[in-house]
Structure formats: C-alpha cells, structure tokens
C-alpha cells in the first residue's frame with residue numbers, strides 16, 4: 318500500500334509531493350549568471366493569478382503521466398543524482414508553488430534536512446512577509462509575489478541582471494533582504 322492509497326478519499330499525504338517528471342535543467346531560472354541549475358516544478362498552488370503561465374500545475378492530479386509523487390528520501394536521491402550529473406548544487410523549486418499549503422511542510426522539511434547539500438532558489442506567489450511568517454528558512458534565494466498582469470514586463474536573465482515577470486515581484490536573499498527593485502535584480 319502506498320502513502321497515497323492509505324488516505325481516505327484519495328487525499329494525498331503532506332509527506333509526499335507531486336512534481337513534474339523528469340526534472341529540468343536550465344541556465345535561465347537561477348539568479349546568477351554562472352552555471353546551470355536543476356529545476357523542479359511542484360504541483361499545487363493557492364493562487365489564481367490572472368494571466369498565469371503555469372495554470373496546468375495548480376492541482377495535484379493522481380495518475381498524471383507527466384508527474385511523479387516523491388517521498389523526502391526519494392526526492393533527495395533523484396535531486397542529488399541530477400546535480401551530480403550536471404555538476405551543480407544549484408536547484409530551483411518552482412511550479413505551481415512550492416510553498417502552497419499542500420507543499421509547504423515537505424519543502425520546509427527538505428530545506429532543513431538537506432541545507433548543506435544544495436543552494437535552493439524558491440519561486441512563490443506569497444509575499445516576502447508571508448514567507449517570513451511561515452518560518453521558511455535555509456533557502457539561498459526567494460522569488461516572491463503574485464504575478465500581476467497590470468505590471469507585466471519583458472522577463473528574462475541577461476548578462477548583468479534578472480528581470481521578473483511583473484514589477485511587483487521581488488528577489489530576496491536568505492536573510493529576507495530585498496535584492497531587486499521594480500522586479501529587476503542586478504548580479505553582484
């Protein structure tokens with residue numbers, strides 16, 4: 318019997334997450350201009366931002382062949398193996414939302430358990446203050462704030478800076494210090 322089967326009504330345990338599978342590798346998502354990162358897309362989001370580009374990831378969907386359920390240990394093994402293969406310790410958690418209510422417990426545990434192993438950047442729709450109140454720690458970078466279509470800008474990673482999708486969003490460091498202004502962060 319799996320963790321999923323063991324709960325009434327098909328409810329999915331908070332000890333496991335559903336993420337898109339296989340994981341992705343990208344130079345574009347991590348907020349420096351040095352190397353690739355392993356990118357993981359979490360299923361589940363608490364928001365309904367107008368114009369969301371990832372609306373297909375808002376729900377956990379059992380039996381979705383493009384995704385997989387992971388326990389903490391299995392997730393670690395998969396992530397570690399990808400990082401070794403691509404010679405990086407940089408990881409991006411995005412989605413969906415890794416800090417959605419259904420993912421938050423798992424992600425906080427993972428950040429604590431494996432804080433020495435990875436440099437993790439988290440993309441969330443929650444604000445910096447809300448994430449601070451959740452007591453989320455041990456990440457390297459945090460991209461926070463909902464996507465606001467009225468503040469949309471041409472986003473991307475450039476040689477000297479990173480432009481977020483809407484100007485209200487922020488990049489923070491692990492001390493919750495804001496590193497961006499109007500959704501633009503210049504690399505050190």
Ligand code: SF4
Nearest residue numbers: 362366369413442464
């Ligand atoms: S937080 Fe992100 S994934 Fe969730 S609705 Fe907003 S843009 Fe979409």
